[in-house]
Amino acid sequence: MREKSQPQRARRGGREKLLDASFVLIREKGYSATSVDELCAQAGVTKGAFFHHFQSKDALAVAALDRWSELSRVFFESAPYHEHGDPLDRILAYLDFRKALLKGEVAQFSCLAGTMVQEAYETHAGIREAADASISGHAAMLEADIAAAMKLNGVRASWSAPSLALHFQAVLQGAFILAKAKGGPEVAVASVDHLRRYIELLFKVGTGRKRRVTGLQGLRADT
Amino acid sequence: MREKSQPQRARRGGREKLLDASFVLIREKGYSATSVDELCAQAGVTKGAFFHHFQSKDALAVAALDRWSELSRVFFESAPYHEHGDPLDRILAYLDFRKALLKGEVAQFSCLAGTMVQEAYETHAGIREAADASISGHAAMLEADIAAAMKLNGVRASWSAPSLALHFQAVLQGAFILAKAKGGPEVAVASVDHLRRYIELLFKVGTGRKRRVTGLQGLRADT
DNA sequence: GACCACATACCGACTAGTCGGTATGTTACC
DNA sequence: GGTAACATACCGACTAGTCGGTATGTGGTC
Numbered sequence: 013m014r015e016k017s018q019p020q021r022a023r024r025g026g027r028e029k030l031l032d033a034s035f036v037l038i039r040e041k042g043y044s045a046t047s048v049d050e051l052c053a054q055a056g057v058t059k060g061a062f063f064h065h066f067q068s069k070d071a072l073a074v075a076a077l078d079r080w081s082e083l084s085r086v087f088f089e090s091a092p093y094h095e096h097g098d099p100l101d102r103i104l105a106y107l108d109f110r111k112a113l114l115k116g117e118v119a120q121f122s123c124l125a126g127t128m129v130q131e132a133y134e135t136h137a138g139i140r141e142a143a144d145a146s147i148s149g150h151a152a153m154l155e156a157d158i159a160a161a162m163k164l165n166g167v168r169a170s171w172s173a174p175s176l177a178l179h180f181q182a183v184l185q186g187a188f189i190l191a192k193a194k195g196g197p198e199v200a201v202a203s204v205d206h207l208r209r210y211i212e213l214l215f216k217v218g219t220g221r222k223r224r225v226t227g228l229q230g231l232r233a234d235t
Numbered sequence: 236m237r238e239k240s241q242p243q244r245a246r247r248g249g250r251e252k253l254l255d256a257s258f259v260l261i262r263e264k265g266y267s268a269t270s271v272d273e274l275c276a277q278a279g280v281t282k283g284a285f286f287h288h289f290q291s292k293d294a295l296a297v298a299a300l301d302r303w304s305e306l307s308r309v310f311f312e313s314a315p316y317h318e319h320g321d322p323l324d325r326i327l328a329y330l331d332f333r334k335a336l337l338k339g340e341v342a343q344f345s346c347l348a349g350t351m352v353q354e355a356y357e358t359h360a361g362i363r364e365a366a367d368a369s370i371s372g373h374a375a376m377l378e379a380d381i382a383a384a385m386k387l388n389g390v391r392a393s394w395s396a397p398s399l400a401l402h403f404q405a406v407l408q409g410a411f412i413l414a415k416a417k418g419g420p421e422v423a424v425a426s427v428d429h430l431r432r433y434i435e436l437l438f439k440v441g442t443g444r445k446r447r448v449t450g451l452q453g454l455r456a457d458t
Numbered sequence: 459g460a461c462c463a464c465a466t467a468c469c470g471a472c473t474a475g476t477c478g479g480t481a482t483g484t485t486a487c488c
Numbered sequence: 489g490g491t492a493a494c495a496t497a498c499c500g501a502c503t504a505g506t507c508g509g510t511a512t513g514t515g516g517t518c
Contacts, residue, residue, distance in 0.1 A: 026493075026494075040357050040358075041354070041357060041358055042265065042266075042267055042353065042354035042355075043265075043267075044265055044266075044267035044268040044354070045267040045354060045358065047476080047477065047478080048477080048478060048479085049476085049477085049478095057494080057495095058494070058495050058496075059478095059479085059495085059496085060480095060482095060483095060493090060494060060495050060496070060497095061493075061494050061495075062479095063478090063479065063480075064492085064493060064494060064495095065493090065494095068478080068479080069477095069478065069479090118356065118357075119357060125416070126412050127353055129412060129415050129416045130265065130350060130353050130354075130412060130415060131264070131265035131267070131268060131353075131354065132265075133341065133415035133416065133418070134263050134264060134341075134342060135263075135264055135268070140415070140416065140418070143416050144416040144417055144418075147413070147416050148416070148417075171428070171429065171432070175425045175426075175428075175429070176429065178413060178422055178425065178426065179406075179425065179426045179429040181409070181413060182406060182409030182410050182412070182413050182422075182423075182426040183402075183405060183406055183409055183426075184409065185408070185409035185412040185413065186404070186405030186406055186407065186408035186409025186410070186412070187405050187409070189349050189352060189353060189405070189408040189409070189412075190370070190401060190404060190405050190408065192352050192353060192356035192363070193348070193352045193356065193363065193366050193367040193370050193371070194367055194371075195356070195363070195367075199401055199405075200405075202398045202401065202402065203398075203401065203402045203405040203406075205394070205398075206394065206398070206399065206402040206433070209394065209433075209437075210429070210432075210433040210436070213433070213436040213437070214432075214436070248467095249467075249468075270502080270503065270504080271503080271504060271505080272502085272503080272504090280468080280469095281468075281469050281470060282469085282470070282504090282505085283467090283468060283469045283470060283506095283507090284467075284468055284469075285505095286504090286505065286506075287466085287467060287468060287469095288467090288468095291504080291505080292504065292505090
């Protein structure tokens with residue numbers, strides 16, 4: 013018979029540990045370059061545990077993205093920038109908050125969804141969908157504040173709240189890529205600064221609030 | 236004058252064909268997921284040829300990025316938007332040109348450097364450097380026009396030409412990611428539109444040209 | 459212009475190791 | 489004693505990279 017070595021099944025949550033491990037490793041090395049064995053080693057579980065909890069490596073990826081969406085929803089919903097009463101102030105404070113997160117190692121502040129969709133968009137439909145849901149879901153959260161700010165400020169613009177919310181995500185995702193290329197967060201901070209300035213110009217901050225906003229020549233409301 | 240150029244005993248380089256193959260496959264599936272065998276099959280050469288021309292898969296990656304930089308330099312240098320005499324017009328026409336390129340399959344308009352750096356920034360120093368050189372080199376090209384436009388318009392701003400040039404790249408890279416997530420170029424076009432509007436607001440296009448530009452709050456009169 | 463030394467540009471079988479995934483056991487707790 | 493939660497051993501496919509070989513060209517020497 014065998015020894016008891018370390019069976020302890022009740023270490024609780026091999027599944028969670030695998031998900032956490034995927035956050036670390038995939039953001040560091042990408043999805044394809046991260047092997048199941050590495051995931052297991054990082055999580056401190058065996059391969060048997062991995063395939064007990066997930067049908068395949070791809071299934072883990074989708075589960076990781078779903079969990080990522082949920083965690084980031086909770087994280088941002090409970091962030092202090094919501095305290096501002098004015099929706100435009102909330103938007104600007106959101107950007108300041110994002111900027112404040114750009115500290116330390118790139119792998120720690122970059123986005124799992126953006127990283128994964130880059131590799132998987134053509135070849136793994138499920139991953140693409142889960143990543144899209146994550147990014148678009150986050151944008152939808154912003155969209156409410158943007159729409160409110162537009163309404164409150166009587167904005168009639170050639171751009172729409174959804175398109176601006178997605179533009180926020182584009183800038184952030186692009187900022188992560190530049191940070192990876194340059195090996196540090198400074199360039200990402202600078203880019204978010206430009207985005208913030210864009211918002212200030214769109215809503216004419218600093219020249220008297222409650223003002224009309226223009227697009228190209230301020231007409232219509234969509235895109 | 237001797238015409239040594241290429242030995243070309245084998246009608247136009249297996250090397251070039253491998254580089255071209257890498258443009259296609261790596262943008263489609265990512266770097267790690269693209270195998271040497273696939274690269275060879277796509278290029279129509281054998282594995283022997285691959286390792287005759289490149290020391291390793293990583294060496295091909297670096298060579299591909301160098302070639303990518305060179306091709307894109309030539310491509311953008313000979314693009315029609317340079318015809319504009321005014322630097323600000325050139326910048327806006329550059330953005331229109333980039334927008335016009337956002338057609339068809341995502342793999343065909345996305346950026347090799349942005350794709351690769353995402354996977355390799357932590358684990359492959361040479362690839363990170365080559366990708367940074369590609370992105371930063373392209374930004375440097377823009378920087379000249381931005382600086383000229385600032386000078387010509389008497390701009391005194393809280394932002395710099397280099398940071399704005401890099402912000403252009405951030406928006407484009409982010410736009411590619413969103414296009415991958417959503418499965419089409421429309422969202423990318425919308426994001427470049429937002430960037431164009433930012434430039435128009437920064438340089439106050441449409442309210443009388445040759446005007447000053449503001450950062451956070453406008454300063455000084457001129458011209 | 460015959461000969462030779464050397465170089466370039468492959469070819470494709472082979473290898474050692476890694477990959478995602480499976481099959482079967484073991485344990486703890488209801 | 490059934491079942492969830494693992495562990496261990498293993499598999500075949502695939503991986504990057506190697507190596508001995510060949511076909512063709514090039515430059516120098518006589």
